[in-house]
Amino acid sequence: MPRKLLALITSVWLIAAAAFLARVTFFWDQQRKIPHNILATVPFEQEVGNIASAIAQGQGFSNVFRQPTGPTAWLAPIYPTLLAAIFRIFGTFTYSSFFAAVILNCIFSAAATVPLFFAARRIGGIAVAALSAWLWALYPNAVMLPFEWIWDTSLSAFLAAAILWATLELTESTKPLDWIAYGILWGVALLTNPALGIFLPFLLLWLAVRRISSGTRVSIKFPLLTLAVTFLCCVPWTIRNYTQFHRLIPIRGNFPFELWLGNNDIFDEHAVGGIQRITRFGEARLYAQLGETAFMDRKRGLAWNFINTHRSLELQLIKRRMTATWLGTESPWRDFRSTDSALIRIIFIGNAIVALGTLSGLVLLFLRRNPYAIPLALIPLLFPVVYYITHTSLRYRHPMDPTLLLLTAVAFASLFGARKI
Known part of the structure; x- marks a missing residue:
C-alpha cells in the first residue's frame, strides 16, 4: 500500500472527521422523517430534559418529573447542566435545541475516536489503532445513539475512552500535574456518569502495582494524589445533596429506583396482588406524594424484598440481563429471525461480532502477556455488573463500547496477521 x-x-x-460525518448523516436522514414538532418535545420527555428545563427556568436542579417537586439528586449534574445551557440559548423544548443537543452528542461521540486511537496504538501498534478507530467511527450503535438519546451516553463513552488512554499513559509519568489532571478527568467522569466509578479503584490499584513492580519511587503517592483530587471534585455536589436531603448521597441517588425497575412482581408470573405495570404517571404521582428520599427508601425496600424472596428467579433475570447487555436483547436469535428490519439485523450481527471479538482480544492479550491486558479486562468485566442486577440496554453499556471495539480490533489484527508497528 x-x-x-x-x-x-x-x-x-481523518477517522474522527469520518465518525462525525457518519453520525450527522444518520441524524439528518432521521430528522427528515419525523415531524419537527415531535422532535422538539418527545426526546426531552425524560429526567434529563425535565431537570434541564428547571435549570433553564431558574428553578435549580429540580423537578425530575416536570412537576414542582423541588430539588433532586436523581441524576449527576454535568449533562443536565449542559442541556440547560442549550435551552437558554435555543429555547426550551424547541427543534433548535434538539438540533444543538444532537450535534453536541455527535461531537462527543466522534471525539472518542482520539483517545481510543492513542490507547490502541500503545497496546497494539498503528494497525490496531487505526482499526479500532474505524470500527468506532462506523459502529452502528455509536452512529445511532447521539440522535436516539438526549442523555449523557455519548459523553460517557468519550470520557471512558479518555480514562483508558490516560491510565495507560500514566504508567510512565512521574509528573504530579499529570496525576492531578487524571484526578480531574475522573471527577468530571463521575459527575457525568457515576457508573464509571466502578473501575476507578481497580485502575488505580493496577497503576500502583505497576509502579511498585517497576521499582518506581513514591509508587503509591501519585495514585493517592489522583484519588484525593477526584474526591475533592465530587465533594461540592455531595455537600449540596446532603444539604437538600439530609443524608449522604454521593453524586446521584436514583439507584434504588433502577434496582426496583428490574426486580419487582412484574417478573414473577405467579405473583398474587402484585403490580401489573409501571407507568410514568403513577411513579410521578407517588414521588410527588412521598418526596424523593421516602420514594427511594420505598423502592429500595421493595427491590431487596423481591430479590431475597425470589432467589432462583433472580438468577434467571441476571442471566437474561447479561445476554441483553452483550447481544442486544434477552432472546437475540429469536428477535433476529422475527425482525423485518435490515438495520436491526445488522445491529444484532454487530453485537455478536463485538462480543466474540472482545473475548478473543482479551485472550490474545493475556496469552501474549501484553502489559496492558489487565486494565483492558477490568472495563468489560466490571462496568456492566450494575446492569446485571438492575436492568439493561445497549445504551447503558455504550460507555465501554470503545474498549470493546479496541479488543475486537486486537482480535481482527491477529486474524489477518497485522504486526505491531
Missing part, C-alpha cells in the same frame, strides 16, 4: 494512502487511512483526525 502506498505510504501516502496508508498515512491517510491511519490518520486519527
Whole structure:
C-alpha cells in the first residue's frame, strides 16, 4: 500500500472527521422523517430534559418529573447542566435545541475516536489503532445513539475512552500535574456518569502495582494524589445533596429506583396482588406524594424484598440481563429471525461480532502477556455488573463500547496477521 494512502487511512483526525460525518448523516436522514414538532418535545420527555428545563427556568436542579417537586439528586449534574445551557440559548423544548443537543452528542461521540486511537496504538501498534478507530467511527450503535438519546451516553463513552488512554499513559509519568489532571478527568467522569466509578479503584490499584513492580519511587503517592483530587471534585455536589436531603448521597441517588425497575412482581408470573405495570404517571404521582428520599427508601425496600424472596428467579433475570447487555436483547436469535428490519439485523450481527471479538482480544492479550491486558479486562468485566442486577440496554453499556471495539480490533489484527508497528 502506498505510504501516502496508508498515512491517510491511519490518520486519527481523518477517522474522527469520518465518525462525525457518519453520525450527522444518520441524524439528518432521521430528522427528515419525523415531524419537527415531535422532535422538539418527545426526546426531552425524560429526567434529563425535565431537570434541564428547571435549570433553564431558574428553578435549580429540580423537578425530575416536570412537576414542582423541588430539588433532586436523581441524576449527576454535568449533562443536565449542559442541556440547560442549550435551552437558554435555543429555547426550551424547541427543534433548535434538539438540533444543538444532537450535534453536541455527535461531537462527543466522534471525539472518542482520539483517545481510543492513542490507547490502541500503545497496546497494539498503528494497525490496531487505526482499526479500532474505524470500527468506532462506523459502529452502528455509536452512529445511532447521539440522535436516539438526549442523555449523557455519548459523553460517557468519550470520557471512558479518555480514562483508558490516560491510565495507560500514566504508567510512565512521574509528573504530579499529570496525576492531578487524571484526578480531574475522573471527577468530571463521575459527575457525568457515576457508573464509571466502578473501575476507578481497580485502575488505580493496577497503576500502583505497576509502579511498585517497576521499582518506581513514591509508587503509591501519585495514585493517592489522583484519588484525593477526584474526591475533592465530587465533594461540592455531595455537600449540596446532603444539604437538600439530609443524608449522604454521593453524586446521584436514583439507584434504588433502577434496582426496583428490574426486580419487582412484574417478573414473577405467579405473583398474587402484585403490580401489573409501571407507568410514568403513577411513579410521578407517588414521588410527588412521598418526596424523593421516602420514594427511594420505598423502592429500595421493595427491590431487596423481591430479590431475597425470589432467589432462583433472580438468577434467571441476571442471566437474561447479561445476554441483553452483550447481544442486544434477552432472546437475540429469536428477535433476529422475527425482525423485518435490515438495520436491526445488522445491529444484532454487530453485537455478536463485538462480543466474540472482545473475548478473543482479551485472550490474545493475556496469552501474549501484553502489559496492558489487565486494565483492558477490568472495563468489560466490571462496568456492566450494575446492569446485571438492575436492568439493561445497549445504551447503558455504550460507555465501554470503545474498549470493546479496541479488543475486537486486537482480535481482527491477529486474524489477518497485522504486526505491531
